[in-house]
Amino acid sequence: MNAARPFAIAKACGTVIIAAMPDYVIRTEGLTKIFTDFFNRPRVVAVNNLTLNIERGEVFGLLGPNGSGKTTTIKMLLGFLRPTKGAAELLGRRPGDTRAKKLLGFLPEESYFYRFLTGREILHFYGRLFGMKRAERKRKVDELLETVGLKDAADRRISEYSKGMQRRIGIAQALINDPELIIMDEPTSGLDPMGRADVKNMILDLKARGVTIMLCSHLLSEVESVCTRVAVLHNGRLLREGTLKDLLERRDRVQVRISGAVDKSRIADALRNIPAKVESVEAVTDSLEDVFMRIIEEERQRGQ
Amino acid sequence: MHGIIGIAIITFRHCVRSRVVLLGVAAYVAVMALALPLTPKPQTAETEFTSQSGAAFDAERASFSPEGYRIRSVQGTSINAAIFLGFAITALVAATWLPAQIRGGELTFVLSKPIGRVTAVIGSLIGFWLVFLVLLAIYAVCGIGALRLAAWTSAEPREAARQLETVSTGAASGFQSSEGKSETGYATLASEAHRATWQFTGLRFSGRAPEGGEIHCRFVAEIAKADNEFVTHADLLVSLVNPQTGSALEQLRINNAKSGQVVEFAIPAQNIPTGDFSITVSPAINGYKVICHKNWLRVVTSISGFEWSYVKAFALAFIGLTVFVSLTVAGSTFLSANVSIFFSIGAGVTGACIGFFREYLQTIYATALGATALAGPEGRHVLFTHLRTGTEALGESVAVTITQTASQIFSSVIFNALPDWQRFNGADFIAGRRDIPAAEFGHSLIYAAIFCAVCIVVAAFAFGRRELK
Numbered sequence: 090m091n092a093a094r095p096f097a098i099a100k101a102c103g104t105v106i107i108a109a110m111p112d113y114v115i116r117t118e119g120l121t122k123i124f125t126d127f128f129n130r131p132r133v134v135a136v137n138n139l140t141l142n143i144e145r146g147e148v149f150g151l152l153g154p155n156g157s158g159k160t161t162t163i164k165m166l167l168g169f170l171r172p173t174k175g176a177a178e179l180l181g182r183r184p185g186d187t188r189a190k191k192l193l194g195f196l197p198e199e200s201y202f203y204r205f206l207t208g209r210e211i212l213h214f215y216g217r218l219f220g221m222k223r224a225e226r227k228r229k230v231d232e233l234l235e236t237v238g239l240k241d242a243a244d245r246r247i248s249e250y251s252k253g254m255q256r257r258i259g260i261a262q263a264l265i266n267d268p269e270l271i272i273m274d275e276p277t278s279g280l281d282p283m284g285r286a287d288v289k290n291m292i293l294d295l296k297a298r299g300v301t302i303m304l305c306s307h308l309l310s311e312v313e314s315v316c317t318r319v320a321v322l323h324n325g326r327l328l329r330e331g332t333l334k335d336l337l338e339r340r341d342r343v344q345v346r347i348s349g350a351v352d353k354s355r356i357a358d359a360l361r362n363i364p365a366k367v368e369s370v371e372a373v374t375d376s377l378e379d380v381f382m383r384i385i386e387e388e389r390q391r392g393q
Numbered sequence: 394m395h396g397i398i399g400i401a402i403i404t405f406r407h408c409v410r411s412r413v414v415l416l417g418v419a420a421y422v423a424v425m426a427l428a429l430p431l432t433p434k435p436q437t438a439e440t441e442f443t444s445q446s447g448a449a450f451d452a453e454r455a456s457f458s459p460e461g462y463r464i465r466s467v468q469g470t471s472i473n474a475a476i477f478l479g480f481a482i483t484a485l486v487a488a489t490w491l492p493a494q495i496r497g498g499e500l501t502f503v504l505s506k507p508i509g510r511v512t513a514v515i516g517s518l519i520g521f522w523l524v525f526l527v528l529l530a531i532y533a534v535c536g537i538g539a540l541r542l543a544a545w546t547s548a549e550p551r552e553a554a555r556q557l558e559t560v561s562t563g564a565a566s567g568f569q570s571s572e573g574k575s576e577t578g579y580a581t582l583a584s585e586a587h588r589a590t591w592q593f594t595g596l597r598f599s600g601r602a603p604e605g606g607e608i609h610c611r612f613v614a615e616i617a618k619a620d621n622e623f624v625t626h627a628d629l630l631v632s633l634v635n636p637q638t639g640s641a642l643e644q645l646r647i648n649n650a651k652s653g654q655v656v657e658f659a660i661p662a663q664n665i666p667t668g669d670f671s672i673t674v675s676p677a678i679n680g681y682k683v684i685c686h687k688n689w690l691r692v693v694t695s696i697s698g699f700e701w702s703y704v705k706a707f708a709l710a711f712i713g714l715t716v717f718v719s720l721t722v723a724g725s726t727f728l729s730a731n732v733s734i735f736f737s738i739g740a741g742v743t744g745a746c747i748g749f750f751r752e753y754l755q756t757i758y759a760t761a762l763g764a765t766a767l768a769g770p771e772g773r774h775v776l777f778t779h780l781r782t783g784t785e786a787l788g789e790s791v792a793v794t795i796t797q798t799a800s801q802i803f804s805s806v807i808f809n810a811l812p813d814w815q816r817f818n819g820a821d822f823i824a825g826r827r828d829i830p831a832a833e834f835g836h837s838l839i840y841a842a843i844f845c846a847v848c849i850v851v852a853a854f855a856f857g858r859r860e861l862k
Contacts, residue, residue: 167505169861187507195505201498203403205410217399218506262502 114270114301115143119175135161137325148302150312153322159305194268198275200255204248208258219266233261252279270301313377323388396508397516404520417482425539428470471536472706472820479714484737487521487721492730511853521718533707565591568687578687588675589685615684616652625652628677636671705829706819712841713817719848726856744814
């Protein structure tokens with residue numbers, strides 16, 4: 090009820106407003122989750138007043154240290170947990186709506202499979218849940234097994250798979266329905282460097298095809314290389330949100346790149362009396378890891 | 394629908410691979426293998442009457458025939474073992490299925506796909522129903538095999554095997570007492586020398602008697618010790634008599650027969666003389682007063698084959714298991730795995746006791762409920778509270794006027810809300826050589842359908858609100 094109202098109002102305002110609004114696939118408004126004990130006394134504030142908007146076609150990175158509320162947010166988006174306050178929308182529908190889930194691919198942090206099934210059977214099972222016909226299912230399963238490099242191990246039981254192989258089959262199941270939105274929680278966890286590169290390429294490929302991706306990862310270099318926008322969570326609160334450029338750019342420094350043999354001691358003079366061609370003058374950027382660490386450190390110091 | 398089918402298949406496959414289910418099959422085979430050699434093969438026709446107060450259905454079955462006794466024992470063992478194992482498997486597998494998946498994360502994976510939580514519950518239920526359909530089919534096949542083996546190993550050569558063509562079921566055509574006190578159809582037997590005699594006519598035989606073919610009788614008497622009316626059990630002698638010669642063809646001793654409760658016994662077809670026969674009852678020891686009525690010994694039925702009604706008993710057990718599975722799965726939607734197992738066991742034990750409890754309440758409150766005592770000879774010790782169930786089983790009814798008080802309505806609701814597993818136990822029909830009536834099936838089916846629907850609604854509500862942490 091409560092915070093779902095702004096969405097309802099926006100929809101009620103008619104086509105003009107809706108047309109002017111960006112096409113969001115994920116929206117949260119003041120989303121809050123407080124876990125309580127047996128007597129309903131508040132125990133942990135897992136997510137605190139989170140407002141997020143993820144546009145169609147974005148690769149959005151949700152960052153934060155352990156216990157920052159990333160997984161809880163995902164669980165609320167999928168309808169596994171009920172928000173204590175606030176509202177969420179997934180593909181324009183309430184969390185848990187089967188019509189929204191039809192367009193969703195989900196890769197949780199751990200691979201939770203029926204271990205008595207083979208890789209091929211598990212993909213057929215999930216394909217069946219999407220109502221795919223047998224022939225279509227077979228074609229898609231074969232294609233995905235090829236994509237994730239598990240064609241040779243397709244008929245082995247999941248219980249015999251390594252962690253990396255389970256991750257690969259997890260990625261395959263998230264793609265079985267050609268989703269419009271994919272939520273990935275640590276997609277490269279347990280993968281070797283080759284596997285991580287494959288996943289990165291796959292994400293870039295999906296991005297090129299216009300698929301929206303919400304990515305939770307601790308591997309910041311990975312997020313940096315694929316995401317267009319990121320949000321940083323800590324203790325359930327949104328600390329920073331913006332495009333990578335906005336986040337990484339340092340407004341207090343400029344980077345000047347010069348080509349040609351120039352005495353370094355004269356660089357300052359050179360900028361005043363330029364003897365060589367100045368190729369670029371750019372802001373200095375930190376790595377995402379630097380920014381992330383700085384944000385979290387600042388927050389911790391503020392907390393102390 | 395595809396979601397339900399998908400979940401049902403996964404549930405079925407999980408169960409098929411589950412050690413508990415495989416152990417259930419092995420345990421059943423082991424029980425049947427043990428039942429065959431361990432089933433007592435009475436050298437003398439003697440049985441112990443050990444039923445509980447007021448319960449007609451658990452009366453000990455007596456038989457003049459060791460063969461029939463053995464077959465019935467194997468039948469009873471097989472059906473009761475199937476029901477017990479079904480319940481145990483449900484408590485161990487169905488009770489933990491959803492909670493374990495929530496804890497393990499498989500369900501979060503599944504519910505991220507376009508299926509609702511209700512779909513997951515219904516799919517799981519259907520999967521379990523399929524498992525028990527297959528499991529009981531296996532049990533039934535094993536049971537029939539064991540029965541064939543029991544009949545084969547017990548069969549004795551018969552010189553004049555005959556087919557029982559017709560039998561006049563119902564009350565005896567004649568009744569008399571050795572004392573001559575048979576006025577108003579009653580006989581009061583006060584010593585070993587006294588006997589009540591029921592005459593039956595109208596039997597025809599031809600051809601070959603099938604294995605285990607027999608007619609089935611029920612008998613009830615009022616019993617009291619002469620010097621202590623609170624002692625209401627005694628040993629009785631039941632004899633099959635050739636009315637032409639007056640000689641006893643077979644004799645059965647029923648130890649510890651209880652007053653007002655039904656004793657069931659069977660007579661092998663080949664032992665009954667062509668034409669008329671008589672059955673006599675007498676106290677086995679002096680010092681007891683045994684009151685018999687003309688209508689209190691009846692030939693209730695005769696069945697020459699047993700497989701079809703045996704299969705029906707398994708079908709009835711399956712209906713009962715669908716109810717139990719639904720109740721268990723409904724409980725598991727809001728409980729943790731361990732608590733869910735206890736909930737399931739509790740529901741099983743409660744449902745097993747509820748029939749006895751209901752019967753007990755009906756008998757102890759018979760007076761309050763307005764049960765009318767049966768007419769009888771002067772000075773008899775009226776035991777109508779016990780007789781109520783007994784006479785109903787014999788086809789008579791005791792007039793009961795029930796005023797519905799609030800507590801009675803409450804108890805009625807409780808009795809219907811808590812399922813009575815005895816309702817689904819066909820072992821008594823089988824042991825009594827009776828076919829399970831279609832009405833019994835229909836009633837059980839309707840009850841199961843309503844109960845399952847209620848369980849699904851409760852499960853949908855509870856599971857819909859459950860947070861999948």
